[in-house]
Amino acid sequence: MSEMSFAQAIRAAIREEMLRDERVFLLGEDIGVYGGAFGVTDGLLAEFGPERVRDTPISEAAIAGAAIGAALGGLRPIAEFQFFDFVLLAMDQLVNQAAKIRYMFGGTVSVPIVVRGPAGSGTGAAAQHSQSLEALFTHIPGLKVVAPSTPADAKGLLLAAIRDPNPVIFVEHKLLYRTRGEVPEGDFVVPLGQADVKRPGRDVTIIATQIMVPRALAAAERLAGEGIECEVIDPRTLAPLDVATIEASVVRTGRVIVVHEAVKQGGIGAEIAAQIVEGPAFDYLDAPVRRLAGQPVPIPYNKTLERCAVPQEDDIVSAVRDLLDDTGG
Amino acid sequence: MITDLILPKFNMDMESAVLLHWLRGEGDRVAAGDPVAEVSTDKVNMEVEATADGILFDLRFAEGDTVPVSVPIARIASDESDIAAARGGSPRAVASTPVAPSPEPTGQRWTEAGARAETPGDAAPGVSVASSLPPTSVAPKGLAPAGRIRATPAARRLARELGVDLATITSANRRITVALVGQAQDRVSSSARDAAPAASFQTQQVPQTQQAPEIGQAPAAPGDVVSPEFTSIGARQLGAASVWTNVRLDKSFSALYQGAQGALPRALWVYLVARALHEHPRLNSSYGRDGAVAQPGVHIAVEVAGPNGLVATLVCDADRRTLLQIDREIRSATSAEGRAIDPATRPCQPTFTIVDFSETDVDGVAPAPRAPHVATLGIGRRAPRVVAMGEGLRIEPTVQVALSFDPRAVHEFDAASFLATLTRLAMTPDVAATSLRAAASIEAVAHA
Numbered sequence: 097m098s099e100m101s102f103a104q105a106i107r108a109a110i111r112e113e114m115l116r117d118e119r120v121f122l123l124g125e126d127i128g129v130y131g132g133a134f135g136v137t138d139g140l141l142a143e144f145g146p147e148r149v150r151d152t153p154i155s156e157a158a159i160a161g162a163a164i165g166a167a168l169g170g171l172r173p174i175a176e177f178q179f180f181d182f183v184l185l186a187m188d189q190l191v192n193q194a195a196k197i198r199y200m201f202g203g204t205v206s207v208p209i210v211v212r213g214p215a216g217s218g219t220g221a222a223a224q225h226s227q228s229l230e231a232l233f234t235h236i237p238g239l240k241v242v243a244p245s246t247p248a249d250a251k252g253l254l255l256a257a258i259r260d261p262n263p264v265i266f267v268e269h270k271l272l273y274r275t276r277g278e279v280p281e282g283d284f285v286v287p288l289g290q291a292d293v294k295r296p297g298r299d300v301t302i303i304a305t306q307i308m309v310p311r312a313l314a315a316a317e318r319l320a321g322e323g324i325e326c327e328v329i330d331p332r333t334l335a336p337l338d339v340a341t342i343e344a345s346v347v348r349t350g351r352v353i354v355v356h357e358a359v360k361q362g363g364i365g366a367e368i369a370a371q372i373v374e375g376p377a378f379d380y381l382d383a384p385v386r387r388l389a390g391q392p393v394p395i396p397y398n399k400t401l402e403r404c405a406v407p408q409e410d411d412i413v414s415a416v417r418d419l420l421d422d423t424g425g
Numbered sequence: 426m427i428t429d430l431i432l433p434k435f436n437m438d439m440e441s442a443v444l445l446h447w448l449r450g451e452g453d454r455v456a457a458g459d460p461v462a463e464v465s466t467d468k469v470n471m472e473v474e475a476t477a478d479g480i481l482f483d484l485r486f487a488e489g490d491t492v493p494v495s496v497p498i499a500r501i502a503s504d505e506s507d508i509a510a511a512r513g514g515s516p517r518a519v520a521s522t523p524v525a526p527s528p529e530p531t532g533q534r535w536t537e538a539g540a541r542a543e544t545p546g547d548a549a550p551g552v553s554v555a556s557s558l559p560p561t562s563v564a565p566k567g568l569a570p571a572g573r574i575r576a577t578p579a580a581r582r583l584a585r586e587l588g589v590d591l592a593t594i595t596s597a598n599r600r601i602t603v604a605l606v607g608q609a610q611d612r613v614s615s616s617a618r619d620a621a622p623a624a625s626f627q628t629q630q631v632p633q634t635q636q637a638p639e640i641g642q643a644p645a646a647p648g649d650v651v652s653p654e655f656t657s658i659g660a661r662q663l664g665a666a667s668v669w670t671n672v673r674l675d676k677s678f679s680a681l682y683q684g685a686q687g688a689l690p691r692a693l694w695v696y697l698v699a700r701a702l703h704e705h706p707r708l709n710s711s712y713g714r715d716g717a718v719a720q721p722g723v724h725i726a727v728e729v730a731g732p733n734g735l736v737a738t739l740v741c742d743a744d745r746r747t748l749l750q751i752d753r754e755i756r757s758a759t760s761a762e763g764r765a766i767d768p769a770t771r772p773c774q775p776t777f778t779i780v781d782f783s784e785t786d787v788d789g790v791a792p793a794p795r796a797p798h799v800a801t802l803g804i805g806r807r808a809p810r811v812v813a814m815g816e817g818l819r820i821e822p823t824v825q826v827a828l829s830f831d832p833r834a835v836h837e838f839d840a841a842s843f844l845a846t847l848t849r850l851a852m853t854p855d856v857a858a859t860s861l862r863a864a865a866s867i868e869a870v871a872h873a
Contacts (some may be wrong), residue, residue, distance in 0.1 A: 349604065350579045380604045382579040423577075424604035 097280055103136045103273040105247035106212075109254035110137070110174060112283075114144055117172060120258060121148040123159055124176030132271050133178050134214055152351045156182045160189035160211070167199070167207045172258060179225045180215035180267060181247050183273055190286075194263040197236030210257045212266040214309060216357055221272050223394035228358035230308075234367065240288060241335040243267045246276040247308035251334055252286030252351040260288060269306040269357075291338035292347070297327035300351040300416055303342060303368055304328060308355045309405065315412035326416060342368065343377040350382035350418050357406045362390035381422045388415050427507050428477040429497040430461065434473050436527035441493045442466045444486050455482045455501060462498060479503045483779075491597055583607070587745055588703075610745060647706035667791035668840045669827035672848050673812060679822045682807050691727065691781055692752035694804055699723045699743035701847040702777060708843050709776050710834055712797040717834035726795070727755060730785055741773035783807060789825035800830040800840070 100108065105289060114120045122128075122137060128151040131138030141149040152159050156177060177183050183190065183337070190211065198206045216227035233241045240262055245248040250268070257264040271378075294309060295316055304312040309330045310415055327345050331337055346352050348371040354365035354425035363388035388407040396402050442464040447752050451462045458470035461481060475481070479501040486492050502508045573590045576584070583606045594601050594609045614712060641693065702709040706719040723744040731738045740746065740756050746754075778795040780803045790803035805825040812872045819867045828840050 320845045350577075378577045379582050423602045424599075 097278045098274055099276055100204035100247055100275050100279055102244075102247045102268070103134060104248050105251040105277075105279050106136050106254055106268065107138070107140070108279070109251045109258070111140060111238060113258045114140070114148065117258075119170065119172040120174065120365070121150065121166070121171060122176065123150040123152050123176050123254045125152055125154055125159075125178045127151060127176050132176065134270065136268075136273070137176070156185035159187035160194070163209045163211075164189060164197070164207055164291055166195050167209045168205050168234050168409060169207075171324040171406075172208050174210045174258065177211065177285070178211035179221070180213040180229060181224055181227045183211065183213070183229065183265075184228075190239070190263070190265075191236050195236045198262075199238060204262045205279060208258075208261045208262050209263050210266055211256070211263065212254075212268060214270045214273070215267050216269040216271060217395040217406060218307070220397065220399060220402065221270075221395075222397040226395035228356070228363075228390065229266075229301070229364060230265065230267045230305075230334055231358055231364045234337075234364060238263065239335065240333065241267070242288060242333050243269075243306050244332060245269075245272065245294075247275070247305050248279045248284070249286055249292070249330070252284050252290065253332060255285045256288050264288070267306070275310065275413075286332070288333045289336045289338055290333065291329055291331045292340065293327065293389060294330050295326065295328040299325045299349060300327070300353065301342070301345040301349045302326050302328045302412065302421060303352065303354045303365075304330060305334070305356045308412075309356060311407070311409045312355060312412055314409050315383050315416065318409075318413055322417075324416060324420060330421065331364075331368070337368065337371065339371050339375065342372060343375055345379045346372055346377040350380050351423060352381070352383075352385045353412070353415050353419060354385065355407050355412055355415075357389040357390050359388055359392055361368050361392060363387070363389050363422055365389050382406060383419055386415060386419060394397070428479070428501045428502045428503075429474065430476060430481075430499045430501055431497050432464065432473060433496040434467070435466055439466055439494055441491050442471070444488055444490050444492055444498065445470065446488055447484060448472070448628065449481050451482055455479065455481050464492070473498065475501060477501045477503070480505060480508060482508050485853075489597065491599075496780045496824070509839070535598055574601065575599075577603065578607075579603050580606045583872065585746070586747060621857055665794050665829050666832045666837060666840070667827050667829040668837060668844055669789055669791060669825060670844050670848060671810060671812075671823040671825050672851050674822050675826060675852050678851060682822075688809075689752055690783065692755050694779060694781070695725050695727060695740055695743055695755070696746075696748045696753050697847055697850045698777065698779060698802060699725060699746070700850055701843055703744045704846050705839065705843040707835060707839050708800045708828075708830065710799045711776055712799070712831075714832075717831070719800055720776040720798075722773060722776065724773040724776045726778045727781060728778060729781045739771055739773065739775055747814050762866050777801070781806060783824070789827050791829045792826040794829050794831050799834040800828060800843075803829065833852075 110120075110122065114122075122140065123133075124137075126133060127137040128141040128146065128149045130151075131141075137149065152162070159175050159177070160183075163175040166173045177186070194207045194209060215230070216228050219226070230241050230243055233239050240257070240260065242264060244251050244253050244256055254266060257266050260313055295313055295324070297316065297333075302312045302316070306320075309328065312326070312328045314326055319326055327349060329345055330340060331342070352369075354364055354368050356365050358364065360366075369385040369387060388411055390406045391404070395405055445463045445465050446464050449455055449459065455461060455475040456478050456588050457475055459475045461475050462473045464473060477630045478502075481499055481501055483500040484498070486498055492498055504767055575596075576591050577600060580593070580601045580603050583589075583603055587606070587610045589606055589609050591601060591606075594605050595604055645719075677813060678693060681693060702723045702725075703789050710717040711725055712718075722738065722742055724741045725743045727738045727740065729738075740751050743751060752823070775795070776798050778798065778801045779794075780790060780792040782790045783804055785806060787805055788808065789805035791804045792801050794801045803826065805827075807822050807824050809820045810823045812819050812823065814821075826844065828844055830840050
């Protein structure tokens with residue numbers, strides 16, 4: 097076990113896989129000489145050279161398209177988008193091409209790319225550099241979507257993503273980059289499609305993604321002082337979603353809150369809530385499934401408003417207390 | 426024009442009030458300032474006054490309801506035509522006073538943000554409004570036809586399991602939750618123990634069967650003192666009869682025998698027997714002064730041959746308990762030193778006994794009925810046995826259960842019918858799901 101930051105864990109995964117598999121290479125804006133806008137790829141150009149760490153022009157469509165083409169040619173590209181918001185410029189490549197090529201070519205070729213980049217708010221980067229767009233990609237058949245919350249999960253999931261023969265969207269929340277945690281040594285892989293119970297509990301199930309995981313855990317600690325035991329589940333992979341783990345928890349607790357940063361309407365919380373209610377866990381619900389999520393606004397530049405726009409730890413605490421009052425428990 | 430009449434926030438901390446009385450009624454003409462309703466807050470009773478002249482209509486809460494602040498409790502129409510229009514059209518077509526959140530679970534609500542910001546002394550800046558989740562437990566009036574009960578899925582399951590009628594639960598216009606069902610069940614079982622036999626259970630004389638003369642014992646007549654010979658040994662001398670069957674275990678039931686669940690299969694048997702007894706009151710009879718009488722409560726004694734000797738547990742009101750409650754009761758008894766149930770201190774009189782041989786090598790046991798009740802069930806070990814299924818043979822885990830009974834009170838047909846019910850209950854998917862859930866809960870507690 098060694099302790100490292102989320103950013104370092106991502107770099108470690110990239111580096112280890114590049115050493116292990118010569119087909120893996122990187123492309124993106126300012127990832128080589130500059131070391132990445134958030135320093136994630138720092139040092140990799142020096143170690144692997146310009147053929148395998150490629151600075152690109154400012155054209156997201158080209159980055160995605162080149163990655164797809166390289167993948168079709170047998171390579172394993174990792175395409176970085178300097179801010180995840182910029183994937184919107186590459187949507188045709190990712191949705192119409194990457195997601196569908198294997199299907200349309202009858203399985204004769206595949207597109208093993210990883211698309212990664214910093215997402216989310218809290219750094220004052222304002223409306224066009226702070227979005228949480230992962231839900232859009234969970235809607236596209238042919239794409240997998242991964243969103244880790246800890247350094248260990250980041251490393252393990254990124255290794256799994258690079259090795260996966262499908263296009264994988266790997267979302268990194270900016271505020272998580274500096275967080276630190278224990279990461280197992282060696283070839284430690286976390287399988288895609290598997291949720292993780294970050295904290296067991298019996299009174300309420302909190303399903304949280306990305307930056308909401310540490311907030312939910314902090315809220316759970318506070319609530320434990322009031323005798324309320326929260327179970328915190330991190331889905332880790334958003335598509336395909338591990339519904340079984342979530343259902344087993346809901347059956348035990350009967351109360352659910354889903355919390356994510358992305359805008360509430362059409363967010364991953366809506367999908368999770370619908371899956372819970374459609375399945376066998378429905379009969380064990382003692383209250384409606386609640387969602388805490390982002391307000392329907394572009395992320396404000398003003399620091400106070402930026403905090404107000406997304407759920408914070410206090411909001412999670414209040415919501416759990418309200419939910420327990422509601423159920424008279 | 427229609428005006429909403431909202432419950433005012435009479436003081437800074439007030440969050441709700443109880444509507445004590447309506448002072449005016451549907452269709453009454455009111456003038457601005459007229460008291461319309463009396464409400465009770467933490468501190469004092471206050472009157473809600475009409476805020477406009479007109480006709481009072483759409484009284485949204487009943488006396489005794491708890492109303493959140495800033496919520497419309499009724500509406501005032503300036504004239505009758507407005508009322509008809511309001512009824513026909515969308516409830517949003519109103520010129521009303523600025524309204525803070527109404528208890529409807531809809532999507533994003535910008536009015537909430539505005540209202541919260543206006544309230545002085547609110548949380549410090551920086552506290553997000555992203556959490557505004559209005560309670561959904563209070564029903565929006567008029568949403569569902571009268572008589573429909575609002576209860577959560579989990580509450581409905583529990584009520585079904587416990588035999589609690591949801592209509593008997595008062596919930597002050599809130600959705601019925603598991604907690605309320607639990608409270609109702611506690612009230613019922615405690616009153617059942619105190620009071621006369623419950624309405625659902627007929628205390629009835631169990632007539633002598635025709636077997637009696639053949640056994641050579643004079644039939645006990647009403648009013649006869651029970652012969653002291655009617656002990657376990659006495660019953661054997663009388664020739665207690667028995668019927669037995671091999672119960673094929675549902676997969677989930679069988680799985681309970683494995684793993685660390687320990688007493689759980691035993692608890693499940695108690696749970697199933699209790700429910701079967703509910704359907705066969707004759708087998709839940711005990712001999713008293715007047716002969717065998719079907720008992721109102723189902724109280725099951727469980728005898729287990731444990732490592733420390735015979736252990737007896739008593740589960741009172743077993744038909745009103747959940748599987749988990751029964752399991753807990755048995756575990757706490759089994760973990761104590763093995764001892765018989767002290768008649769002086771036990772909280773209820775057993776009406777049925779289960780003798781559990783599942784942890785032995787005995788295939789089956791037909792125990793003597795434990796006086797003074799008329800029937801006893803013996804449970805053998807779970808073992809794989811050959812079972813004919815359709816055209817072929819299968820090996821399935823089965824348990825031999827044998828019901829011994831006093832033939833003076835119970836006919837073989839009654840006994841066989843009871844076993845058939847027990848077998849049917851053991852095989853229902855509901856039981857499997859219940860037991861799985863119980864097992865999961867136990868595991869969760871064990872790992873917590």
